[in-house]
Amino acid sequence: MSAAVELASRNIPVSVFEAANTLGGRARRVETNGIALDNGLHILVGAYGETLRIIRTVSGPDESAHLLRLPLQLRVEPDFRMRAPRLPRPLHVAAALAFARGLDFPAKLAAVRFMQTMKARDFHCDAGLTVTRLLTQQCQTDKLVDVLWNPLCIAALNTPPDKADAQTFLNVLRDSLAGPRDASDLLLPRTDFSALFPEPAAEYVRRRGGEVQTGQTVTALRVLDGGFELTTSSARRYSHVILAVGPHRLARLVEDIPQLEPQVGLVNQFEYQPIYSVFLQYPRHVALPEAMIGMRDSVVQWVFDRGRLCNQPGMLGVVISASGSHQKLGREELAQRVHEELAQNFSLPRPDWHQVIAEKRATFSAVPGLLRPSNLTAVPGLLLAGDYTAGPYPATLEAAVRSGLTCARNIVSDRD
Numbered sequence: 001m002s003a004a005v006e007l008a009s010r011n012i013p014v015s016v017f018e019a020a021n022t023l024g025g026r027a028r029r030v031e032t033n034g035i036a037l038d039n040g041l042h043i044l045v046g047a048y049g050e051t052l053r054i055i056r057t058v059s060g061p062d063e064s065a066h067l068l069r070l071p072l073q074l075r076v077e078p079d080f081r082m083r084a085p086r087l088p089r090p091l092h093v094a095a096a097l098a099f100a101r102g103l104d105f106p107a108k109l110a111a112v113r114f115m116q117t118m119k120a121r122d123f124h125c126d127a128g129l130t131v132t133r134l135l136t137q138q139c140q141t142d143k144l145v146d147v148l149w150n151p152l153c154i155a156a157l158n159t160p161p162d163k164a165d166a167q168t169f170l171n172v173l174r175d176s177l178a179g180p181r182d183a184s185d186l187l188l189p190r191t192d193f194s195a196l197f198p199e200p201a202a203e204y205v206r207r208r209g210g211e212v213q214t215g216q217t218v219t220a221l222r223v224l225d226g227g228f229e230l231t232t233s234s235a236r237r238y239s240h241v242i243l244a245v246g247p248h249r250l251a252r253l254v255e256d257i258p259q260l261e262p263q264v265g266l267v268n269q270f271e272y273q274p275i276y277s278v279f280l281q282y283p284r285h286v287a288l289p290e291a292m293i294g295m296r297d298s299v300v301q302w303v304f305d306r307g308r309l310c311n312q313p314g315m316l317g318v319v320i321s322a323s324g325s326h327q328k329l330g331r332e333e334l335a336q337r338v339h340e341e342l343a344q345n346f347s348l349p350r351p352d353w354h355q356v357i358a359e360k361r362a363t364f365s366a367v368p369g370l371l372r373p374s375n376l377t378a379v380p381g382l383l384l385a386g387d388y389t390a391g392p393y394p395a396t397l398e399a400a401v402r403s404g405l406t407c408a409r410n411i412v413s414d415r416d
């Protein structure tokens with residue numbers, strides 16, 4: 001959708017075909033019991049410059065209607081609290097660490113030193129390092145790793161720290177914690193994800209003469225002389241095609257295009273990580289002390305109060321990223337376990353109902369040495385977009401948006 005918006009903004013006619021009935025892909029609305037939930041709870045950070053810009057393009061300059069912007073603040077139960085004051089960088093992060101509750105002085109010093117050392121190294125580390133190895137090399141204390149670095153790694157890379165690529169983690173730290181002050185802001189959605197971007201984006205594209213069709217699976221793609229034939233319910237010709245399907249859908253779509261074998265070869269090497277979302281509807285009076293709270297030593301990683309965020313009183317949404325022991329539990333058992341863990345920290349009655357959504361292939365594993373395909377292919381005019389294409393970021397909204405924009409800009413310069 002970001003590629004389509006970029007092309008439409010330059011008055012280039014564009015057609016979008018989406019197989020599902022709801023726009024948004026891995027960040028989309030899922031209706032349950034008449035309530036608009038998401039397939040997965042998502043957060044954005046201030047460093048998502050292109051994502052935030054394109055949301056403004058389609059929805060207007062006032063982000064506050066769709067996103068709650070909070071200066072960096074982390075509360076991880078039972079005892080960790082960190083909040084960045086409104087100071088210029090890098091003082092805001094240094095002060096947040098220095099005044100954090102739940103860390104002793106050596107841990108705070110280690111954290112500040114780590115950030116300084118990484119900055120001095122321009123946020124580069126040896127190839128092949130995992131996050132755990134990097135943190136050990138940098139003498140980060142167990143508690144610091146438990147309450148801060150590991151939760152950040154799992155949230156950002158959706159990969160267990162002992163498998164996750166340290167360089168990708170550093171790229172995220174460089175642009176968020178070590179970026180301009182507002183780059184470390186947290187942006188929590190006040191609406192479902194289809195309404196946040198893809199639906200207003202579709203309106204934007206249509207207003208500029210483009211088309212966006214849902215429930216239209218692309219079943220075949222043929223390379224013609226000077227263009228492409230793309231088949232959905234009928235076959236049509238196009239001068240350029242951006243394939244913006246998830247990585248595991250790519251091989252099937254391009255099986256008749258041998259020039260794309262290198263890209264398919266890279267994607268076939270990917271391993272995937274799950275993300276589970278558990279929504280629990282409690283009575284309307286139930287609320288958390290904050291909109292987003294972390295938990296450690298538990299299956300629950302983060303819990304969001306959708307009453308505060310999305311005007312859904314009593315609705316708590318729990319995120320469990322990356323692989324782990326929770327995958328052994330059935331859905332009922334998992335929901336029960338999540339409720340019990342929440343009830344240990346907050347005063348909660350039994351939920352009225354729950355919904356467990358397991359995205360088994362939420363993202364690729366961001367492991368060291370992973371090679372990702374570039375946007376351009378050996379077929380002129382055929383491009384690949386998505387969070388999995390080559391770039392500094394792990395599989396995130398920002399990676400997907402940047403990838404789409406790169407494709408669109410390539411097409412624009414191709415036409416000039």
Ligand SMILES: Cc1cc2nc3c(=O)[nH]c(=O)nc-3n(C[C@H](O)[C@H](O)[C@H](O)COP(=O)(O)OP(=O)(O)OC[C@H]3O[C@@H](n4cnc5c(N)ncnc54)[C@H](O)[C@@H]3O)c2cc1C
Nearest residue numbers: 019025026040042043217218275362386387395396397400
């Ligand atoms: C549960 C969950 C939680 C997440 N949390 C976060 C977060 O907090 N922050 C963050 O930044 N990122 C998060 N992510 C990652 C983020 O959602 C993805 O990186 C991003 O949505 C990927 O977008 P994409 O356009 O690359 O791919 P997708 O969203 O997968 O889009 C691909 C689209 O192609 C469509 N499609 C596939 N085949 C065809 C076909 N043949 N014809 C037509 N259409 C087809 C699919 O239906 C889909 O809509 C999360 C992901 C999940 C699953």
